[in-house]
Every structure is written in structure tokens, then in C-alpha cells.
Amino acid sequence: MTHAPAEVAIEYHIAESEARRRFGSPRLKGLALLAPAVVVAVLFSLIPLAYLFQVSLTQDSSFFFTAQYTLDNYREVFSRYRSAIVVTVYLAAMASLIDLVFGYPFAYILVRKIRYREFVRTMMTFPLFGPLYLAFGLFYILLPNGPLGPLFTMLDINVAQYLFSQAAVLFSMAVFTFPFMVMNIGAALSNVDPMLEEAAKTLGAKPWQTFVRVLFPLSWSGIVAGFLMCLGWNLGVFAQPQLLGSPAEQAVLSIQMFNKGLVQFNYGLAAALGILLMVMAFAVTWISLRFSRGALGA
Amino acid sequence: MASVAASAPMPAAGRRGFRLRWLGEALAHGYVWAWLAVFALPFVATLAYSLRTPDGEWTISAYQYVFGSFTGNLLLSVQTTVITIVLNLVIAVPAAYAIVRYPIPGKSFVLSTLNLSLYTPAAVMGVSLVIAYAFLFRIPQTMTGLIAAYVVGTFPLMLVPIIVALRDLPTVFEEAARTLGATRMQTFWRVEVPLLGPGISAGILLTFVIIFNEFLVTLFIAGPSTTTAALRVYNLTRTAGFQPSTAALATTMQLVSFVVVLLFFRFFGSRYLKGTYLI
Numbered sequence: 001m002t003h004a005p006a007e008v009a010i011e012y013h014i015a016e017s018e019a020r021r022r023f024g025s026p027r028l029k030g031l032a033l034l035a036p037a038v039v040v041a042v043l044f045s046l047i048p049l050a051y052l053f054q055v056s057l058t059q060d061s062s063f064f065f066t067a068q069y070t071l072d073n074y075r076e077v078f079s080r081y082r083s084a085i086v087v088t089v090y091l092a093a094m095a096s097l098i099d100l101v102f103g104y105p106f107a108y109i110l111v112r113k114i115r116y117r118e119f120v121r122t123m124m125t126f127p128l129f130g131p132l133y134l135a136f137g138l139f140y141i142l143l144p145n146g147p148l149g150p151l152f153t154m155l156d157i158n159v160a161q162y163l164f165s166q167a168a169v170l171f172s173m174a175v176f177t178f179p180f181m182v183m184n185i186g187a188a189l190s191n192v193d194p195m196l197e198e199a200a201k202t203l204g205a206k207p208w209q210t211f212v213r214v215l216f217p218l219s220w221s222g223i224v225a226g227f228l229m230c231l232g233w234n235l236g237v238f239a240q241p242q243l244l245g246s247p248a249e250q251a252v253l254s255i256q257m258f259n260k261g262l263v264q265f266n267y268g269l270a271a272a273l274g275i276l277l278m279v280m281a282f283a284v285t286w287i288s289l290r291f292s293r294g295a296l297g298a
Numbered sequence: 299m300a301s302v303a304a305s306a307p308m309p310a311a312g313r314r315g316f317r318l319r320w321l322g323e324a325l326a327h328g329y330v331w332a333w334l335a336v337f338a339l340p341f342v343a344t345l346a347y348s349l350r351t352p353d354g355e356w357t358i359s360a361y362q363y364v365f366g367s368f369t370g371n372l373l374l375s376v377q378t379t380v381i382t383i384v385l386n387l388v389i390a391v392p393a394a395y396a397i398v399r400y401p402i403p404g405k406s407f408v409l410s411t412l413n414l415s416l417y418t419p420a421a422v423m424g425v426s427l428v429i430a431y432a433f434l435f436r437i438p439q440t441m442t443g444l445i446a447a448y449v450v451g452t453f454p455l456m457l458v459p460i461i462v463a464l465r466d467l468p469t470v471f472e473e474a475a476r477t478l479g480a481t482r483m484q485t486f487w488r489v490e491v492p493l494l495g496p497g498i499s500a501g502i503l504l505t506f507v508i509i510f511n512e513f514l515v516t517l518f519i520a521g522p523s524t525t526t527a528a529l530r531v532y533n534l535t536r537t538a539g540f541q542p543s544t545a546a547l548a549t550t551m552q553l554v555s556f557v558v559v560l561l562f563f564r565f566f567g568s569r570y571l572k573g574t575y576l577i
Contacts, residue, residue, distance in 0.1 A: 036393070049414075052426040120334065129551070129553025130513065136544075140346075
């Protein structure tokens, strides 16, 4: 015996109104389900960041005794630590650019020519285990008696000169963020119909013309998203310059912040450096979200 | 007839074109393989270093430390990772459900607040938490603080794949179960959770890969009793230089991570990882 549709609708309606009586409105219930996440985010992300901003406006460590409010920390950041800002932005931009130049062909080949994509994806997770192991491994490779020593000797390359150099830092930064670039450009390219390239070719376009006039405009969104994502990660870089760079030349904001805050206990200055880095990272994220209209479409 | 045509000598231009195309293909695949080698090289080098003595002999003696003085760090890493995953699930599954299935006022604003920690550089998060823990919450260098930092930093990553999976899931299954008399809880546990399996496991994988290898936030907020294995690698590198024993620990960490990733890809594929941290 089957229910007539109307009967089902009535029963469903009754069940629904009973649920409503027992648990309140769906809006309240939704908020209740969301509550733990919001509490955690407010307690351990929003409040510490607001607190950091407050501390950044106080002299040295005075905040914890008798707070003396001042803008001196920010003045110092923009005068004495200007070189740190410049080197942070420069390294992040260069590493992201390297990713773009080398990542675009990689993503194109991956999407258009390769059938063993799962294998490539699996191998690409190695850098994502962290910049720490990456820097550690590269350090050993660059040692004069490293595993590739004979190869470099044969090619007449003195690898040891790259130890503690900008080149090594940039290379390790680029390798760490490479998968993010490939992922974004690959996603954009897989939405481009291969027929369009065929059509351009049939109509007599040379490969570079097809790239400039067809592929590049159609994958623009992926390029922007990938570049900004790499930039966001690279702005907060810490391990690579710390292990592979020189303390004087690659003293990026994260490292300065660690030294000021946890070595010299100048919390005010460390907080100001942190706020600056956060503003830079949020600006990058904001632009990228504007471009992608929100990754989740929410 | 076709076979005759195929075996007939090709015109010179055609043969050159074929050869050029073959060369292009080989270069394309070679380019990808060269990058894959670059990705794996630091790991392979670390592995090789962990197996060498200063005299150039091969030995596994460096691994005695992994099962000796580093065991505590490794166990702590496993422990914090597991606790974080459980807490992330408890927080993220209801939140994702609410975001997809319930009317939430100011949904995009709420999502941005939840994702705030995702956009904060790790060092900034570290310095903000070390100050807040020491002077506001009074939980400096504790396990509680460490776990809280891990949870706030990774539950948004758990949220994304579950939201994607829930969006893909038509509501007809839910409606059918409800029509047949199942309560909301029964529907959720018996119908939706099994269907959401891949999305939830993608979130678990992301949390695992990040927390198991996290050292930067940990460097700021951990104390002597809460040194995770990844932080131990960093500390040893800074204080003792590059030692085979450190390499052995770094190798073990990467190997465990890689095996987990392999198992995940084997069972679930990479579909639900799209648009997240891992590919």
C-alpha cells in the first residue's frame, strides 16, 4: 500500500513542525551548529590578532606593566626595518615569478599531454611536507661533498658558492610554492577547450600567437590566482632564508619578528612587524578573493 | 590497402614533421620529469645523508635515535596530530553542515572570520599566540595552547572539502530517509556521513600533512616539554648543524607523510582535494 503524494506531504509537514517545536527555528539550529567553529576562531585567531595590534602600539614591553601608547614602533619599522620589508617583498615576488615562468609550461603539459596525472600529483606533495625538510635536503645537496658532488664537478659547477646565497633561498622558495601555481593554472587551463587551440592553428597562427592571443587571455584568472597564492605563502617565508640564506642579507620580516619578540623580548616592535606582515598577506588574499569571486562561491 | 599506405615511404617533409613532433613530446615529458626529480631530490638527499657515516660507509645506525631519543618527539607529534584531527572533525562537520544546509545570516562574513587564520602567515600567528598565551590566557608553553593553535589553523582546511562534498550531494537522499521516517540524527549518521566519506577523509589528510610537519607556529609557542618532531628537526639543525641523526628523523617524518598520502590517493583519489592546500 503506497501513500498518496498529498498524504506524504502532510506527514512531512507534521514531522517538520514537531522538529521545529523541539529544536527551535532552523536559523537558530544552524547558528548552534556553527557556534563551536566561531568560538574557536574568535578565541584563538581574532582576539590574539587584535591583542597583537594593541601591543604594537606600546613602547618595548611596557604593555605588560604600565602601557605607554606610542606610534614609535611603526616609525622604527618603516625606517630601520625598511630593508627587511624590501627584501621580503623582493624575494616573494621573484620566487612567485619563477613559479609562473616555469609553472605555466608544467601546468599546460600536465593538462594536455599527460595521462599519468595521479602520479605527478603524488610526487608534487613532497614540497608540501614543508619548507623545513626542503631546505634541509637542499643544504646537503649544496655541500661540496654532497650526493651530487661528482655530477657538479663533471659539469664544472661550484655548487658550494650557492650555499647561504640569495639564489638558494629563491630556488627553495620557488620549489615550495610551485604546486600552488601549477594547481591554479592547471585548473584554469582544463576549462579551455583544446578545439580553440586547434582552430587557431588551422587558421595559420604560429604557436606563440596561439599562446598570446588565445591561451594567455583564457587562463588569465588562473595566472592571477596562482601568482597571488604563491605571493601570499612567500611573504611569510621563514625556514628557507633561515637555513639557506645569510642572516644579514635575507633577514625577512618573519625572521626579524622572531628575533625581536622571542630573543630580545621587544614585544612592541615584534608586534608592529607582525601587523605589517599580516596587512601585506591580507591585502594579497583580498585581491585574490576579489578576482576569484570567493573560492567557495559563498 | 591501409597497411600498404602506412608502409609506403613517407614524404621527407612529413617524416621531418613526425620527428619534430616526437621530439616535442619527449621534451614535454622530460620537462615534467625534471621537475618531479627536483621535488623528490631534497628527500632523496636527506635519505642518503641519513645512511652515510663521515667515512662514506653505508649504515642505518643513525636510525637508532629515531627509536631512541627522538621517540618522545615523534609520539608527541602523532598525539597532537590525532587530537587535532578529532577536534577538527567535531568543529568542522557541524559547521559545514550549517553553512550548506541552513540559512545563516551574513554567511560570507562568517566564512571569512572562520578562514581568517588560513590567510595569516604562520609567523604572525605564532607571535600573536605567544603574546596572547603568555599575558591574556595564561597558558604559555602548554599542550592545550599547542592544540588550540593547530585546531584554529587547520579546521578551515577541513571545512572546505566537506562543504564541497555536501554541495555535490543532492538532498534527495536526505529527503528520502526523512520521508521513510528517519530522524535528523539517523539521516545524518546513516545516510550523509557515509556519502560524505571522501570529503571528510580529504580534510583528515590535509590536517595530518600540515600538523604532522608543522614547526613554525610550534617554534613560537612550544616549550621544552612540547617539542614536536618537526620542531626538533629545526632546533637540531640550528644548534647541532647537519647531522645524520637529524636527517634520519627528517626522513622518517617525510616517509610517514608520503605513505599516508599514497594510501589516501589509492583509496579516494584526489578529487576532493581540488581547490584545497594539496592540489
